[in-house]
Each structure stands twice: as C-alpha cells, then as structure tokens.
Amino acid sequence: MENIVLIGFMGVGKGTLARALAQESGLYAVDTDDLIESLTNMKIRKIFEKYGEEYFRALERRTAQWLVDNVHKSIVSTGGGFYKVDNLKEIGIIVYLHADFDWIYDRILKSKNAKKKLKKRPLFQNYKRAKELYKQRLPEYRKVADITLDVEGKGLDQLIQALMPHLPQ
Ligand code: S3P
Numbered sequence: 074m075e076n077i078v079l080i081g082f083m084g085v086g087k088g089t090l091a092r093a094l095a096q097e098s099g100l101y102a103v104d105t106d107d108l109i110e111s112l113t114n115m116k117i118r119k120i121f122e123k124y125g126e127e128y129f130r131a132l133e134r135r136t137a138q139w140l141v142d143n144v145h146k147s148i149v150s151t152g153g154g155f156y157k158v159d160n161l162k163e164i165g166i167i168v169y170l171h172a173d174f175d176w177i178y179d180r181i182l183k184s185k186n187a188k189k190k191l192k193k194r195p196l197f198q199n200y201k202r203a204k205e206l207y208k209q210r211l212p213e214y215r216k217v218a219d220i221t222l223d224v225e226g227k228g229l230d231q232l233i234q235a236l237m238p239h240l241p242q
Contacts, residue, residue: 081172
C-alpha cells in the first residue's frame, strides 16, 4: 500500500491527526505546506504576499510530483487546496476529513493560538469569503476522496482507530 493522504478544509485538523497517527503507528508524517516552506525557506503567508496564489499552486504541483517520486508508506497531510493537483491519486489513498464550516471556524477560534492560526492562512482572513470557498470545495473534496471521515464531535483516539486499518503496511 502507498501513502495515506489527508485532505480537507483549512483548520479541520489534518496536521494534528497526521502527527497523532504517526505517533501511534511509527510511520512518518509529512505535510505539504511544511515541504513548501522548507523548499522556499519562506512562510506560506509570505509566498502568497510576495508571489500570489498561482505561484503557490505551482509549488503544490511540484510538491505532489516529489511525493509521488520519493515518499512511500507515510502519512501525508495537505494544505486545503492541495487536492486539486492532477496526480493526487498517485500519492496514495485519499481521506477527506469532513466537518461543517462553522465547526471548523469555532475550532480555530477556540484554539490556543487562534490569532496566529488565522493569520498564517491567507484564504481564511474573511469569514464570508472563507465560507464561500468551503461551499465551492465541499463537493470536490467528496468527489476525489476514497474515504470520507466525519471529524465533528470525535476525539483523536476515535479518528485514529478509524484510520488504522487503512495505514500503509
Ligand atoms: C490553503 C490552505 C492552507 C495553505 C494555504 C492555502 C487553501 O493550508 O496551504 O494557505 O487553499 O485552502 P491548511 O489547510 O493547512 O490551512
């Protein structure tokens, strides 16, 4: 089995779950935003500010190809728009983490570093616009997913148990 790839909207908890899964399974977790930040030595926010969204999307496509070529038997968490890369399915099994928009918004607001978490996400600066983006993406996430996991009201342990059988061997 290849990698397991977590997709879903900003703030739904892809990175948190990926790291918890890694800890539980002994597999490595890699995150596409972290890979892009290390490749460019820039923060995602800065990349958007300086070069714009299209440039960032090109970096995502480059990262997708790098994952296909180099990463195996790992847990991959992704930025909220990464699911659009052409070769997504070549990376591994796609797991869509689903929650309602307002649950996600609340999760961010209630988190310890709420301000920082919003600030680092250029596409989550405005509630209304972010909600529009969510509505537009929702059917697309569902369409590319091999597995959809509802995360609302579930603890990390429950989510880990649900995904354990799908982890790479
Ligand atoms: C984006 C989500 C962000 C990051 C970038 C763009 C998006 O990642 O990749 O700001 O288009 O939804 P998170 O999903 O980790 O916030």
